[in-house]
Amino acid sequence: MEFLKNYTILGVHLWKILVTILGVFLAITFAHTVFRALVSPTLRMGGGSFNVSIPTMSFKGYDAYDSVGVSESGVSQGAPGIAGELFFRNISPIVPYPDGATGDDAEAFEVTDYNASIETRHLKDTCEVFTELKEKPYAIFESMNEGTRNCFYRFKVAHAHVAEVLALIKDLDPKDLSETSYTIKREIDDFTSETEILEKKRASIDETLRGAVAAYEEIAWVATRAQDAEALSKIIDGKIRIIERLTEERISINAQLDRLARAKEEQVDRLAYTYFSVSVFEDKFIDGERIADSWKAAVRELVESINIAVQFMTVRLVVFLLWLVPLALYFFGLLFLGKYVWRLVKTLWQK
Known part of the structure; x- marks a missing residue:
């Protein structure tokens, strides 16, 4: 220790230099971690990938072929709800393209499917329209799902009432309404x-x-x-x-x-029915629940980043010091050896 107190570099004590380097390292590490915690969410929303989570959603079918499930494992956490709705809005129905049918009566076996996507600020009222339609004898629902921010219905309607159901859907101002017709003769x-x-x-x-x-x-x-x-x-x-x-x-x-x-x-x-697939999504300008969830996610990420910074200053600092100890021993050993080698060289030179 006396050596550290007495040894100087350019007129500055060696122990002061080492303490200053260690303090600057800790300050830079802490500042970098906190800055990354504050700035990274903004960068992700602005230019990078906006990581959000979606709730697990399952469509209950009346038979084994109508069950659809979506897991939240494929999307990381963040502001929940947004990605789930965008995911389902971007699902395009699989349009069958048969290889072709022989004969001139293919149109006699033609079937039609309608797919509608509706955005609404009054989710409950819009979903109730289809819940009431379910009570009609000409509408047979095969699967349905009603969630807190969306609802989905798949049902078939007798041909005589297709125009009535189409008018009902158009009155809800769908964002997308597509019609697919194909033959099943083959x-x-x-x-x-x-x-x-x-x-x-x-x-x-x-x-x-x-x-x-x-x-x-x-x-x-x-x-x-x-x-x-x-x-x-x-x-x-x-x-x-x-x-x-x-x-x-x-x-x-x-x-x-x-x-x-x-x-x-x-x-x-x-051949006796027309099939409808309707997806309804809630689209509010100001969604208090979603804003609260985004704040919770931001605070959670900030706490995690601060925790990492504290770990850098404590546990990881100890690991760093343990790694630094042998280097310091080598350094001071070489310094000590160099001191006496220099004295020996100096003595020999003077002789």
């Missing part, structure tokens, strides 16, 4: 062809099964008359195996026919 033709093929295959299996049973019975009768027990046992085993195999194939074909029948029925059902 799908129905495919279902019909596959059904015919499977029915023929099932008839062939039934015929094969009847012929096999008759043949085995005839052979069994011959073996019984010959009193050949071993041959009779083999005949019975073979009969059981072929019956089991053909029965399993028949059950599999029946299951495929049932699935095709349900799928075809769903497609034919589309």
Whole structure:
């Protein structure tokens, strides 16, 4: 310690230089951390990516094919709500583009879908319009979701009432209203062809099964008359195996026919209805809840940044000092060695 007090560089004590360097390092670290906490949110909103969070949203369908889920894991936290609405507003419906249908009656199998996106400052009143529509006998709702800032409905309407429902949606001044028409003739033709093929295959299996049973019975009768027990046992085993195999194939074909029948029925059902998908979003100029959430997020980030700054001044400072200790030992060791080497060189030079 006496060495530190007495040793000077350019007339300044070495210990003062070291303390000054350490103090400047701590001050710069703290100022940089706090400045980043205050400025980075503004930079993100102005020129960078505006990180926000969206609530988990699930659309409850009346069947397994209408469930839609969106997780909040893909969007980082910030001012909640905005990205969720923008995400759903930018979802474009998947428009089917069939490869083409044969014949001149494709338009007889034409179906139409409508997709509407509505922005409103009175979310509850707008959503109630569709809730009341749900009570109508000509409107069949397949899925719906009502949240605090948006609502979604998917339903089908009998053709005779499509104009009425369209007028109702247009009265709500939708931001986007699109109509998609396409034919499902090829799908129905495919279902019909596959059904015919499977029915023929099932008839062939039934015929094969009847012929096999008759043949085995005839052979069994011959073996019984010959009193050949071993041959009779083999005949019975073979009969059981072929019956089991053909029965399993028949059950599999029946299951495929049932699935095709349900799928075809769903497609034919589309010919009797027009489908609507309606998304409603709340769009307020001043949203107190959203402003409060953004303030909470900003304060949370500020506290986290200050905590990091304090860690730099405490825990990480200790780590830095532990890293600095061996360097200091090397430095002072070399300095001490250099001092005596210099004296030796100076003494030799004077001699």
